[in-house]
Amino acid sequence: MSDDKNQHPEEQILMEGDPDTTGHVWDGIKEFNNPLPRWWLWTFYATCAWGLLYTILYPAWPLLDRATPGILGYSTRAIVAEDIAEFDAMNAPIREQIEQVELAAITPADNPDLYNYAIQGGSAIFATWCSQCHGSGAAGAVGYPNLLDDDWLWGGSIDEIHYTISHGIRNEDDPSAHYSEMTAFDEILSDEEIASVVQYVLNISGQEHDATLAGAGETVYLDNCASCHLDDGSGDRFLGAPNLTDAIWLYGGDEAALEETVRYSRFGVMPPWSADASGAGRLSEAEVRSVSVYVHSLGGGE
Numbered sequence: 001m002s003d004d005k006n007q008h009p010e011e012q013i014l015m016e017g018d019p020d021t022t023g024h025v026w027d028g029i030k031e032f033n034n035p036l037p038r039w040w041l042w043t044f045y046a047t048c049a050w051g052l053l054y055t056i057l058y059p060a061w062p063l064l065d066r067a068t069p070g071i072l073g074y075s076t077r078a079i080v081a082e083d084i085a086e087f088d089a090m091n092a093p094i095r096e097q098i099e100q101v102e103l104a105a106i107t108p109a110d111n112p113d114l115y116n117y118a119i120q121g122g123s124a125i126f127a128t129w130c131s132q133c134h135g136s137g138a139a140g141a142v143g144y145p146n147l148l149d150d151d152w153l154w155g156g157s158i159d160e161i162h163y164t165i166s167h168g169i170r171n172e173d174d175p176s177a178h179y180s181e182m183t184a185f186d187e188i189l190s191d192e193e194i195a196s197v198v199q200y201v202l203n204i205s206g207q208e209h210d211a212t213l214a215g216a217g218e219t220v221y222l223d224n225c226a227s228c229h230l231d232d233g234s235g236d237r238f239l240g241a242p243n244l245t246d247a248i249w250l251y252g253g254d255e256a257a258l259e260e261t262v263r264y265s266r267f268g269v270m271p272p273w274s275a276d277a278s279g280a281g282r283l284s285e286a287e288v289r290s291v292s293v294y295v296h297s298l299g300g301g302e
Helices: 038-057 076-100 112-134 158-167 191-204 211-224 255-264 285-297
Strands: 021-026 029-032
Touching: 076 112, 076 285, 112 285, 158 285, 191 211, 191 255
Parallel strands: none
Antiparallel strands: 021 029
16 A cells, blocks of 8 residues: 555645745645745844854853953953952951951950951851851761850860861861870770770760669779760860760760770861961961851850
8 A cells, every 4th residue: 555645746736825835745735935034034143143253252162171261351250359359458457357356355245347247257158168067057967066065175265266277176287286086995995895884974974874884884984084084074175085974976975876986986187277377278367267256156155
């Protein structure tokens, strides 16, 4: 049976005034050749010409390591840099003031304008540099301290916060960084001793525990842990030894987490954020002070 798609094309009669056809026939239907209006074509050609001209005048074509610069030398990066320089110049006096005023004096009562600038700037700095670890709301995560509570390993006063931000913790970049290292007891204590001291820590932190093991664990604790965490387990901020008697835990306070901590230790690292003597570094002194004020204002600062 023959295909009827092109049957009897001669029977398709064009009416008077119909445009020419393209010669295409489908299912007995011929396709009219209706050209676009000239104004539309000229508009299209003009936009093509303008697009080509634009790629010549402005940065456009991607190369291996950059884009074509364009003969006008236009640069959005340069414009942004100029804007930043302009605002830096405008804010230079207040930034200088932040660097000179005592941190404790940057308060809503003593210096409201300076405090507001520090809070706004510190909030932006925190979101850019600190939120990746401490969270956007500063509530922290496992291994990253909560900055909203009043439990501070190295102190929560405005000056202590400033020092910690400036120099960091246990890093190899700043000789003034806070430094402490917990012993890993996996090869020092037996499994029974580790189990007992874990139960003792559960006991002094007010959690469910095995009383018999906890009794034996007290001796293990006093012999191996009290030198840093103190006899009562309240910790020593000077050493960065956490309080073991509260409900605030950096790496978790359940039995499994405590056993892992005792066996293998913990060693969190925070980088230094202040610029060095040459001026190289992540943040300027004014920025470090601003974010210090912001962190202190979150509610956990002392």
